[in-house]
Amino acid sequence: MTELAWYHFLIGGILIVASLFIIVLVMLQQSRQAGLSGAIAGGADSFYEKNKGRSKEAKLAFFTKIFAVVFMVTALVAIVLFAFLK
16 A cells, blocks of 8 residues: 655645635525526626625635636646555
């Protein structure tokens, strides 16, 4: 049986933490479903829509993207390390 190196635990921990953050951030975001009335009548521009970049939703979406990139890069690094270092 092969002994696990320190980087196995580090990469595994990063993947677990990033995946938990992604789950929490996605669950905190509101649904973007406008419903049938929004599709027929069209959405009205509001103060919230004009300042969407500074809202809580925009920050949640931004951090979700950041943690998704961290997760993907860590997974790719894990594939390369575990395939070539034995």
